[in-house]
Amino acid sequence: MHILEVENVCKSFGTTRILKNISFSMDKGETLSIIGSSGSGKTTLLRCLNFLEHPDQGRILVNGNAIFDASENRKKTDAEIRKDRLHFGLVFQSFNLFPQYTALQNVMLAMELLARERSDYKADKKRIHQEIEEHAVSLLADMGLSDRMQNYPHQLSGGQCQRVAIARALALEPDILCFDEPTSALDPELTGEVLRVIRSLAEKDTTMIIVTHEMAFARDVADTVIFMDDGAILEQGDPQKVFSNPSEERTRQFLTRFRDQSV
Amino acid sequence: MVLEQLPIVIPALNVGFIQTLKLFLVTLLGAVPLGLLICLGSMSRFRVLKSIVRFFVWIIRGSPLMIQLLIIYYFPGLVWHNPIWGGGETGRFSAAAAAFIINYACYFSEIYRGGIQSIPVGQEEAGLVLGMKKSQIFFKVKLLQMIKAIVPPMSNEIITLVKDTSLSRIIALQEIIWAGQAFMKGSQGISGAIWPLFFTAVYYLICNGILTLLLSKLEKRLSFFQ
Ligand SMILES: Nc1ncnc2c1ncn2[C@@H]1O[C@H](COP(=O)(O)OP(=O)(O)OP(=O)(O)O)[C@@H](O)[C@H]1O
Ligand SMILES: [Mg+2]
Numbered sequence: 001m002h003i004l005e006v007e008n009v010c011k012s013f014g015t016t017r018i019l020k021n022i023s024f025s026m027d028k029g030e031t032l033s034i035i036g037s038s039g040s041g042k043t044t045l046l047r048c049l050n051f052l053e054h055p056d057q058g059r060i061l062v063n064g065n066a067i068f069d070a071s072e073n074r075k076k077t078d079a080e081i082r083k084d085r086l087h088f089g090l091v092f093q094s095f096n097l098f099p100q101y102t103a104l105q106n107v108m109l110a111m112e113l114l115a116r117e118r119s120d121y122k123a124d125k126k127r128i129h130q131e132i133e134e135h136a137v138s139l140l141a142d143m144g145l146s147d148r149m150q151n152y153p154h155q156l157s158g159g160q161c162q163r164v165a166i167a168r169a170l171a172l173e174p175d176i177l178c179f180d181e182p183t184s185a186l187d188p189e190l191t192g193e194v195l196r197v198i199r200s201l202a203e204k205d206t207t208m209i210i211v212t213h214e215m216a217f218a219r220d221v222a223d224t225v226i227f228m229d230d231g232a233i234l235e236q237g238d239p240q241k242v243f244s245n246p247s248e249e250r251t252r253q254f255l256t257r258f259r260d261q262s263v
Numbered sequence: 264m265v266l267e268q269l270p271i272v273i274p275a276l277n278v279g280f281i282q283t284l285k286l287f288l289v290t291l292l293g294a295v296p297l298g299l300l301i302c303l304g305s306m307s308r309f310r311v312l313k314s315i316v317r318f319f320v321w322i323i324r325g326s327p328l329m330i331q332l333l334i335i336y337y338f339p340g341l342v343w344h345n346p347i348w349g350g351g352e353t354g355r356f357s358a359a360a361a362a363f364i365i366n367y368a369c370y371f372s373e374i375y376r377g378g379i380q381s382i383p384v385g386q387e388e389a390g391l392v393l394g395m396k397k398s399q400i401f402f403k404v405k406l407l408q409m410i411k412a413i414v415p416p417m418s419n420e421i422i423t424l425v426k427d428t429s430l431s432r433i434i435a436l437q438e439i440i441w442a443g444q445a446f447m448k449g450s451q452g453i454s455g456a457i458w459p460l461f462f463t464a465v466y467y468l469i470c471n472g473i474l475t476l477l478l479s480k481l482e483k484r485l486s487f488f489q
Contacts, residue, residue, distance in 0.1 A: 078396070082394050082395075085392065089392065090392045099408065110390075110393035
């Protein structure tokens with residue numbers, strides 16, 4: 001069974017169609033990267049998966065269960081949406097860390113708020129808190145941030161902030177972790193450290209969807225690549241094939257333009 | 264001369280200053296929550312409510328507080344023939360407090376709105392994606408950032424409020440300016456003395472000095488994040 005199936009997702013803002021019949025699926029442990037020119041709808045697609053936007057049409061299934069179905073008339077309650085969106089994590093281009101919390105607190109906050117809903121929370125407060133802290137500490141260690149845990153976001157570099165944001169997203173153990181251009185807001189010398197972290201997650205078989213303009217990275221890390229153009233998926237498949245021998249003229253043009261820019 | 268007048272003048276000024284402080288505190292206590300209500304109205308999804316509230320705020324912020332004081336104090340009695348404020352110092356105080364609370368609530372509401380709108384949407388979205396409830400996002404993520412954003416402009420308004428209380432002299436509220444002026448016209452055997460009026464400035468300066476100190480301390484305490 002696929003971990004994620006997206007079926008015919010359509011989304012318009014006003015009269016402009018932003019996503020046109022998006023369909024794809026992915027398996028557990030797979031890394032999918034999405035490339036495409038600016039305005040092609042990549043961010044909108046990730047936002048639909050994370051319930052920040054609601055598709056006008058289509059279905060989204062996780063492990064075979066429809067967590068979103070536009071044909072269903074019943075509107076979901078906030079509590080249901082909250083539960084469903086925990087299948088996904090999202091790492092933003094601009095990090096969106098909480099400035100008043102340290103790196104460690106940023107990672108712990110959502111876990112602690114969720115723990116309050118557990119039935120054993122009252123009785124076991126101390127132990128639960130300690131487990132959460134240990135989990136957060138080990139996540140930050142994995143990100144190479146053991147010595148930065150007590151720092152506030154404004155005391156961290158962009159690359160460090162993004163790694164905290166990744167740890168924060170991993171903390172809730174989402175089935176699928178989405179990245180929206182995780183290195184676009186970073187100075188070139190800082191992109192490497194973030195890409196390395198994402199690469200190591202791929203090696204640990206984390207299921208990920210990565211929207212990126214780092215073509216070399218997409219080719220190396222992804223198991224599948226999707227090329228989006230004007231709100232539609234134009235091409236998808238094995239990265240070696242898409243990058244070296246695209247079947248669509250538009251893909252070829254896009255890749256050539258990118259190659260020219262990066263030289 | 265001045266030295267002889269001191270024991271008479273200072274107690275009189277103190278009495279006036281207590282009235283000044285009372286007006287200041289009552290205004291603050293009333294305008295801080297009322298401002299929040301007005302702020303919510305000015306950001307309401309209901310267009311009509313939003314327009315009415317914003318128009319009201321525009322009128323209040325666009326016209327002199329002194330006129331508002333005069334209208335609120337005299338209008339009920341002169342136009343409705345129903346002097347709701349009653350006579351005497353209590354009536355004048357109530358009218359002044361009402362005018363100040365309404366006026367300052369409008370200024371505060373705009374500061375709150377600026378504070379709320381200064382929080383990037385990414386903060387809310389990050390919270391949502393992490394499975395937080397709207398209320399948790401407000402209290403755990405946004406509130407402190409809002410407070411940090413509004414403390415500097417609120418400090419300015421609060422300092423201005425201390426000085427603005429003197430406007431209530433226009434409806435003869437017996438605050439400190441009124442008390443100082445009394446010695447020009449003649450009171451307790453002193454007349455034609457102008458120094459008590461000038462001396463009232465010292466009270467304002469000391470009061471604002473203390474407030475500035477407290478508020479900048481608060482600002483410092485919130486400077487651990489950006
Ligand atoms: N809330 C919105 N309201 C109206 N239009 C929107 C909204 N969000 C996005 N759009 C439009 O949808 C289109 C696709 O935007 P999207 O951000 O998904 O593109 P993208 O592929 O992520 O581009 P980029 O590479 O620049 O990030 C753009 O034309 C954008 O202007
Ligand atoms: Mg985008």
